Amino acid sequence: MNRAGVQPRLISGGVFISIVTVCKNNKEGLIRTWESVLLQETNDWEWIVIDGVSVDGTLSFLNELSDPKVTYISEPDKGLYDAMNKGIERSSGQYILFLNSGDQLQNPDVINLIKHSAKQNKCPDFLYGDSYEMTLRKDLLYKRARTYRTLWYGMFTNHQAMVYKRSSIGDIRYRLEYPIGADYAFTAEILRTSATSYYIPKSICIFEQGGLSYTHQKRGEEDQWYIRRDILRLSWLLRVLIKLLHVTIFRFKKSFPKYYEKVRFTYGK
Template sequence: MRSDTSPGPLFSIITVVLNDRKGLGRTRSSLRRQSCRNFAWIVVDGGSEDGTRDDIARFAPEIAWWRSGPDRGLYDAMNIGMAAATGDYLLFLNAGDELASPDSLERLAAVIRAHASPDFLYCDALERTPRGTLLRKPARSHRTVWYGMFTHHQAMIYRRSAVADLSYDLSFKVGADYAFTISTLSRSARVARLREALIIFAPGGLSQAMASVGRRDQTRIRRQYLRLSAISCFLIMVVQSLAMLTRRGFPAFYEICRCRRMYE
């Protein structure tokens, strides 16, 4: 999947999977549709027992690097994938996640060229509702990182040289991607935003399944990384809890407030 005219890929796309053959297949299909081929696919399987490993072995000609075996969880697997990456930019696209359109990587590459190789990029995301509708969820400004993740982690792209000495902190069960992103922004001289949806987010991820743990992790991260006061952290957590209750109890109202455009 590497470009014939480049010594290495522009993108390393890192996919973490555990017992999700169907999700891995959707992610693979999304990558096979891309018009931009200047990427290398890295797959880190946590030791699946549902046949996922057999599928990975079958897909091996399309994969630049893969492993299957026990790890210490999602963020450890992401660290493993990052260590194997050789691309200029890192994109974490977990099993079940998809790129929004066949030219997603092509448009992303154009933004990278236009902004003289930024250290960090981020985009909007599409979310699939239980009804099957795709909602466009615009990213907030990265300057609101104090509140939390301003877009899905899968819609963030990291320049590998800017995060070469960083890793996901395994002491955070759910919030390690938040800490990683704060650290990246603190050292990023050039940040670019693509006001288009890059990915289709697969629901049911760790942050949704363990939302309360994630909020506690974020409080620790705000105190440790951003030096916010305990009162500020408490107020942010209250607002986040109210937002989550609104999303679960009044999904239509949440969609009107948070999402700008709907796709069928």
């Protein structure tokens, strides 16, 4: 039973899920994302594209789409997370999934899988699953999610494999003071206030490595330090221990990348 004391149900007559895609000058990646959405075996979705004034033909591609389930805007923004906030404001689905340009839904049955999981589990506030990661070498790695209870450590699965109930988001938005870790802060705030979560033991997305968290890891760690302090409210000692754990794992990852991949991923599952 949810916080209002009413048996939860899927919204009748409304779209089930809003897929929010942020892009800028990545037309080819956007096309891959769109194709994975278009292939879905259900039409119970809307695709919202927030473009940061691309000049690579992205707008021409979007203008050619005639699907009424697709909406987009193209205007300046304050970065990735500001654009994602714009997507939240424009969403009408019961759930929201953030799938950035270049990322893909893993197979044509993903939205049906999410919808079935939500319906069978009383429409939880938050659902998450596993993912595939496409490396810069173009290897496809299967990444199994950790339990959401390891939020203290960091993101327990890729952000693109997390599904948020719109009513549970409420007034929560991506905090722009965390330029790299805003997705972590957003998820932490949702989970601190949400009553129910459900793990889907299957892949939700194909995530392209090389994004902000990969290219600005030092700043990402700094953001996480303050998120653990201000949102998760962890003690100084616990934050230090987590930091040491991160440093150890990062050094292992850099020194022995193949061994790290064997521990964290499964090739081409």
